[in-house]
Amino acid sequence: MNDSSGRWQRRSYHHGNLKEVLLEAARKLIEEHGAFGFSLAEAARLAGVSPAAPYRHFRDRDALLAEVARTGFERFAARLDVAWNNGIPTPLSAFEALGRAYLAFAREEPASYAVMFESGAAAEHGGEAVHAAASSPAAEKAFNVLQRAAAALCRQLPENERPPLKLVAMHIWTMSHGIASLFIQEGSAARKIPLSPEEVLESGMLIYLKGLGVLPEGDGQESSKETP
Structure with missing residues (x-):
């Protein structure tokens, strides 16, 4: 740990935001050791506080x-909501912005993103609290943004031909998460293809939307710029 980081930690703690300092220390440790590769005492040490201090909050x-x-899900949901922007200027263009925002969050907040979707690993490690966070109201807010996007995209279809919106939102989330995990979290897969994660997600979503009938079969990527 260099002197500058130590000064930052002591200054932050002095101002009374112990909880946020510990969260930041945890995020740093997650990036280095994985979600379950460190102890609470190590988080306290990195935060520059006593081993007993974290127990005031955790x-x-x-x-x-x-x-x-x-807290990661809260920021994630807010970011998706801003990107979706109530489907403005068009549902398809807003949907593209939503996909870019999803990948940007995974890239810019890798530690938070990793823990947000570690429910399986949490169960193995006895981390019921982590598993519960994935089903929290904050996580539900993020999913609701995807459901609103799915509803707007499918609205043009005849009502009796519309797929279940929750299922569509789950498909969107699954594809987005898979690409984020393979090409951003893992990293190595991205070097094997000449496309960015954003390009892979956009092309995959175009194929999916065509399959739903939201886009005509003959349309290419330029269709996403048009009003549906």
Whole structure:
């Protein structure tokens, strides 16, 4: 740990935001060691506080991780909501912005993103609190943005031909998460193809939307710029 980081930690703690300092320390440790590769004492050490200090806010490491996940979902949901912008100027162009925002969050907040979707690993490590964070109201807000996007995209279809919107939103989330995990979180896969994660996601979504009937079969990427 260099002197500048130490000064930052002591100054932050002095101003009374112990909880945020611990969350930042946890995010740094997650990037280095993975979600379950450190202890609460190590987070305290990196934050520059006593080993007992974290217990003012967190009963154990899993509670700290759960808060990293919960606050991550809050920022994630807010970012998706801004990108969707109520489908303005068109649902398709807003949908593209939504996809870019999803990948940008995974790229810019890798530690938070990793913990947010670590529910399977959390169960293996006994991290019930982390698993619960993935089902929290903050996580539901993020999913609701995708459901609103799905509803707007499918609105042009005859009512009796519209697919279940929750299922469409889940498909969108699954594809987005898969690309984020493979090409951003893992990193190595991105070097094997001459396309950016954003290009892979956009092309995949265009194929999916054509399959739903939202886009005519003959349309290319330029169709996403038109009003549906």
